Amino acid sequence: METSMTTRRIKAGLDHVVVKLTASHAAVARDVVAKTIYSRVFDYLVERINSAVAAAASADRFIGVVDIFGFEIFATNSLEQLCINYANEKLQQLFASFVFDMEQREYVQEAIEWTFVSFPSNDECVSLVDGRPMGLFSLLDEQCLVPRGNDTQLAAKFYDTFSGSSCFQSSKLQRGHGQFAVVHYAGTVVYSTAGFCDKNKDSVHPEALELLVGSTLPFVTSLFRTSPTSSHMRKHSHSSKRQSSGGGGGGAVSSSVVIKFKSQLTTLLELLHATVPHFVRCIKPNDMLHPAEFTAPRVLEQLRCSGVLEAVKISRAGYPVRMPHAIFQREFRPLLTDKTADLATQVAALTAAHADLGALDHPFQIGLTKVFMIQAAYQHLHRVQVTLQGAATGTLQRIGRGFVARRRFRLVRSAIVTVQSWLRS
Template identity: 30%
Template sequence: MADLSDPSSVFGDLAGEIGRNVYVPDPVEGYKLGELVDFHIDRLKIKLIQNNGDVEDIVYVPHDDVLPAEDDITKDVDDSCSLMYLNEGTLLDNCRLRYARKQIYTYVANILISINPYEVIPGLYSNENINLYHGKSIGTLPPHIFAIADKAHRELKGNKNSQSIIVSGESGGGKTESQKHILRYLCDRWGAAAGSIEQRLLDANPILEAFGNAKTIRNNNSSRFGKFVEIHFNKEYNVSGGFVSHYLLEKSRICHQNPGERNYHIFYQLIAGVDDELAENLYLKSPEEFNYLSQNPKFFANSGTFSKIPIHRRLQQNYLTDDLIDDYINFKTLQKNLEEVGIDEVIQRNIFSIISGILHLGNVNFEDSDDFRGGCCIDSNSSEYLKISARLFGLDIEDFRRQLTSKVIQSKTNSKGTVIIVPLKPSEARAARDAFAKAIYTRLFDDIVAAINNSIPSTDSQFFNERILKNEQELYRCEALNVPEVEFVDNQDCIELFESRGVGLLDLLDEEAKIPRGSSVHFTEEVHRHHISNFRILPPRRSRLRGYRNMRDNEGFLIRHYAGAVCYRTFHFLEKNNDTLHVNLEMIITTSDNPYLKNLFFPTTVNMSSKIPRSNIRTKVHNSIASKFRSQLNSLLSKLKMTGTHFVRCIKPNSEMKPGKFEGAQILSQLKSSGMTSVLKLMHCGFPSRISFKELYTSYQFFLPENLKKLDPRFFGRFRSH
């Protein structure tokens, strides 16, 4: 077998086997199958072979680009480590063969690759399969997400240590569905005794998807927030509770979506599924009549459910289809699930009032004021929307009008300062309106997650490299095993580029927000100045894409990530990093007649008319997205490092989200960026299956004679191997 760490060894094997199967790189398919015809000093002559066996073409390829293929090109295996040749070509082709047979799961040692089928595969997640995988070791049955869940539970019980299953991949890879299948397996196998806990854990998914998922170009049901689901087990290792932590909801989506994308599902579900009486009280109309939805006003539906949506709420005559998403049906399910987690009908009406209020608020526009003091006023065409949003938020309309068109600042002319009301320009008022909408929705989302957690009794890439690749090779060194070093992309320095104190990108962005006239141009110039010698960062003119090469150096930068170079336009960075809400807009909530809305901002409310010391008045509620991201990510990594880890790598097979379509180059890129090809090389050279001395000793202890029971586990292991 060729030594993959030495390209000349691969060439030596191939040169001696004219006529054997090989792989050559291809920009579309990732790798193409060929037959070695001849070899030259600097290249190999390859005869490409089509899927039907016909000869396609003759190509000449550099030695190092040619990879050996299996002798039997129709053979696939459950675990890619079982292949004769372990390389990118065989890994990709094994996944290709299995996917064509609707076998979406493949192992690389104990890591599961999951390729999104974009269709329902009958029986794949049946109760029979849940029972089948119970207690079975990895490899004894075909690859499955249930096997990973079962392994995690067995190690929880055997090692007396918390376990994490890290589900990662591109948007559209199937992470959300994978997480649901893991949860269902654990609850079905070990949640029966927990009664309602099991159901509440399962009920949480549709709620989180309604308020936290949206259609993107790449995924019809994309999670727009990070999620860490904890499942708690009792002393008998049965489900006893759970907890959901969420990270960085994408707030900008509430007010703006890219072409072809939608806002959060809940906005469409509410319009599609609410009964006529409540719809009238909420002043609901068709999605295209709301600015926050007009970018893509189409419902997800089928012919039957689309006809159930009242005509005046569906001016569009066509709709989107997806086997797993239907706005009308999903809203009916959502209402039941909210009830199950303790959000009763009264609170639901308050929530739906807030959702509708946000939609109407988005239709409030501003124009320059004729007042001699300048500023802006509400556009006359928006007056009705202002009235409706104020009514739904439970606010006084004139007070709401004032707070949307002005802000409060505190001057420091004396020791106590003076509060000044400053009129806003139309652009500033629009920004304040959007900030208000985002603040309300974010707090609503936080509260819904808290309600889910209250209903359940409580008793990533660099991390993958560290846990799998670094630790694996360190283990070989400690055990004095002669395993060749396998190089992999270590992106620790890339992480430091973002997180270093003072000069990291996150700190530079926060610092720019603090200076009086901070700008995206100045921020970008500072990035280039501080990192002029850092190979990770380049000016946009170095991009391979023509559209980015036309950018000025102070308009963006390229970052060489582990998965490839990405160009960032910085024009909106300051705006998106700013999580600021003017204090007067926050304080107006204290006057709301909607007790639920008031409680979102002020669990213990104060009357706005009460005397507040001027020194305590804040001009802004200021936070940055970057600082929150850093804090939440560090908290998550701290939790993960204390657990045993299991990995599921979700792969998106094509850009069109079509079943059965396998785009090789796109899939190969994902396999590389997820570390799978590096793991394959490591497992080829190393030992993919192992057991600790203690585990080995314990498995034999009952059968050993008394004199051998006294042996040290490590000595017993070595004694047994001789």
């Protein structure tokens, strides 16, 4: 184990040369092995759990809960935090698409008169991270392919490429320490490029893979012998060429960390786009992680940056209640006076018949396929329906009680006649 963690075999022509790793590279190799074992165990558990609770293959409806790690800002932020915060940016983009863009697009499709509400967009920040060919992730992958590529060169590339971006910042002090800042929707985060390249490669040395495959623990052996990724990584590791003096040198990176992360995130977002999502926003009450402490300005900033205030604004200014024409006519049929008239006439008569509706500003709009209502109009119609249903319930109860009383009276009268006839005889 010590040899596999502190050395690596490099192919030089037809020969193989064993090179000792520096302390920092040995530490990276150790961490990669630990993360690889964790990843294989995690995948194994997910596969077993899925097979145990899997629904029928024909099921086309489901209710899923997606619990995503929150936005992270630490004293020192590295590639892990950039990936996590990028995922949150993509989910924020999804939120904006569903709540703002699709909402207003439906008004256009239904020919509804509507004053468009501007909403915050994080498209530029997302493009800064995953843009091709000039995004943070793309440049990182490129640097990992360059012989002798390192974090210092990566930082310099970032500074030269993104100096004109409004979402990218780098002061002289930050440049001196290989740092840069990204203006996320939830706040500005300073990242350190130290370790970016090694973390992105995240490749296990073939010697370490051989060690894990030959483990004395049957479970560990099974994880690596049955994994196609293991043989691929082993093949790739043997075929790659490294510079013996290149502290983090180049070589082909078949699948970097950011490539895998983007692929998994894309798959998740495709699934979410195919569903009807409901969003639950978690707001930090304070930045000190103190219990029972509420910092109002910080909470307001989060609500504003995440688009919650704009979502509420659209909900209040727009038409949150909408029903297809047929459902509207069926649900409010008791309130419609002329059931043979067209829908526009029925809605106009309904508005004229109720002073509370007439006092509202455009309580209804009839779209091409749906009736749009403001919340106050729907609540008023609901209250009127409840009142009518209450009166109808009282009438039905009187009819029912009368039926029971008359039936009981007839039974009693018949019994009395029978008893009298018996006594007289």
